[in-house]
Amino acid sequence: MILFTLTSASINLAELQLVCSDSDTILLRQDAVYLLKRQDLIWPTKQLFALDIDLQARNISAPAEIKSISAKDWVELTIQAKQNILWQTAC
Numbered sequence: 001m002i003l004f005t006l007t008s009a010s011i012n013l014a015e016l017q018l019v020c021s022d023s024d025t026i027l028l029r030q031d032a033v034y035l036l037k038r039q040d041l042i043w044p045t046k047q048l049f050a051l052d053i054d055l056q057a058r059n060i061s062a063p064a065e066i067k068s069i070s071a072k073d074w075v076e077l078t079i080q081a082k083q084n085i086l087w088q089t090a091c
Helices: 013-019 030-037 052-057 071-080
Strands: 002-006 025-028 048-051 066-069 083-087
Touching: 002 071, 025 030, 025 071, 030 048, 030 052, 048 052, 048 071, 052 066, 066 071
Parallel strands: 002 025, 002 083, 025 048, 048 066
Antiparallel strands: none
């Protein structure tokens, strides 16, 4: 499993879909949790997580298909992943 961590709400999901497979995991952190407000997004995997402190800080509730996780759970995801990728927009 590859862990893709998104930190921005302005990402290109089409590019992410090219490299992310069903067995991979996406973690939404920081401003990326704002993506949960968009109904038009098609995620490239069903394994979707959002960091609970970022959800709380932005007063966003995670939909049922997105699991809210703690910092401890985030560390566990990182350990389990064979590769960790911070997915950011190009400058």
